[in-house]
Amino acid sequence: MTRTPSPSAPASVSVAARLSALDRFLAVWILLAMAVGLGLGRVVPGLDGALAALEVGGISLPIALGLLVMMYPVLAKVRYDRLDTVTGDRALLVSSVVVNWVVGPAVMFALAWIFLPDLPEYRTGLIIVGLARCIAMVIIWNDLACGDREAAAVLVALNSVFQVLAFGLLGWFYLDLLPGWLGLDSSGLDVPAWGIALNVVIFLGVPLLAGYLTRRIGERRMGRERYESAFLPRIGPWALYGLLFTIVLLFALQGGAITDRPWDVARIALPLLVYFALMWFGSFVFGRVIGMSYDRTATLAFTAAGNNFELAIAVAVATFGVTSGQALAGVVGPLIEVPVLVALVYVSLAWRRRFPGARTGATAPR
Template sequence: MTRTTVTARPAEPSVVARLSALDRWLAVWILLAMALGLGLGRAVPGLNDVLAKVEIGGISLPIAVGLLIMMYPVLAKVRYDRLDAVTSDKKLLVSSLVINWLVGPAVMFALAWLFLPDLPEYRTGLIIVGLARCIAMVIIWNDLACGDREAAAVLVALNSVFQVLAFGLLGWFYLDLLPGRLGLGDGQHLDVPMAKIALNVVVFLGIPLIAGFLTRRIGERRMGRDAYEAKFLPRIGPWALHGLLFTIVVLFALQGKTITSQPLDVARIALPLLVYFALMWFGTFALGKVIGLAYDRTATLAFTAAGNNFELAIAVAIATFGVTSGQALSGVVGPLIEVPVLVGLVYVSLAWRRKFAVRGRA
């Protein structure tokens, strides 16, 4: 089996130096977007209620628009004719499934009970976050870290299928069955219709995936592959980060008052989340090196393992326990911690990329 190597993307003497101003100062823009969203949510009376009402089927339309704008350019860059090279990589696929659907939920369950034994609502919310595997933002983290776009598309699609099939079952296992069997008290029932999860997958993956696929297919036919990649893709590329920043502003505007009014509770929830993201990303990155994956697929594996589907987690928590519940607050704190942490890990990943390049030339 031919293995993808880092030479698929030419090595550069300084990754950061070649980034655009928008990319290079991404961490700053994201922090400003978070601050703007929190400030708007706190300063504008009723803004969160107005934004919350703009939804269809429990899906926030402003957040959906932002995520679709964010994901479309990246998925338009995917070389769909290369997907078979990913689907034949059994090490990558099996590792992703095991980490996302066995290890990830178990790690979050353990951390939630370890750090929040006296706060059952927040603990339940964290467990729900751990069950919602990422199918949206991971696309852009992976692209910023120069991961394998084709591998990201396949792994995200795989996560989507398992999300529809396994989310409800794992919710019953970790929130109802396991606590009772371990003598941790009465479990909590999580009633999540499969149709709701499927709708989430269709909106946040299906639409941008189809749009990206059709764009590349039609674009290559009309312009040729070289012109499509050299002229068209650079024009739509900045949309991804614009969509990301818009999504962050809307997300934190929706929950700005809740987050800023309970700083101590937010800190309690944030600590296990920080540990979770660190364990999942660094552990998975190390696994990728051990099993012999090239840098690009190692990065993809790590980011798909560490990210979570915050939109699904928040929607499920609100639908099951209410908008003012502790479970919903845990879901909201998820992206508050995940976004800056994974941006930082993008830079860590890029710094380690050169080590892989050196190893590959040895």
């Protein structure tokens, strides 16, 4: 993503006016991508089947390509020699683990039962979404909000480790054990650890390695200043292109289901809206209260609110079937998450000037 630094811009200039043209109209591009995807899914016969057939080990190759293109430019921007300043921040690391792996799944479990007590398939799908912590698109939201890139890289890596170790266990706890304790209906979830590990390797490991090698080799050949001023702006827009491509594919896959069952989509959307609001605002306020800087507070908030919908959809399809209510709930996840978190990027930037030492005149150069 690109930034147009303007340190002398007056404080009265809106946040949107200080963003680059690509970033300023991001919500428009995303809504258009959603509309194109839904339209393609409706008017092109067999498109969803053709896309679903391009899978290896449950991983959709076209979606994987879109995510890799989306994440690579941002991870190439990370200054990996500064990661020790993040790993030494215990408040950030502990807060992230607690918010992501204790608070997040519990909040989604409660909301799923409150809003969907009569719809067990959708309820189960939402709980699966809550268990899949974000390791992909959060990189984009964090970068747009001028969060701490190095902190985001560390936190998504931490989420990846916990995802491999804890996803299956938490699935058993929230879908089987806890409902039994509370006298509620239960539905088991058998998720192999290797499947989750493969998801993490594809959606985080590959672009992380590519970004790391690009920076190391690029700085060695060009120097840091030229690498950041000449090379990064050239690859930056590809993050948006990858994001839009991924959104088109996701909505093309489930375009028919979404447009045929609008009331069901609305029922699923309501708890998701509440979830994103609670997780983002709660984490943002918490970071501000304990004295975190703006950039790390934003990173904490976006990693807390985002979810790994790729994993959630893959698990729902593999366990319950591609036409199941659980799979539909997984697909509705990004339908709500994407526009909501884009809006929260603007909220985050608007609140930035409330932090000590933050610039009020412009978005910092990225």
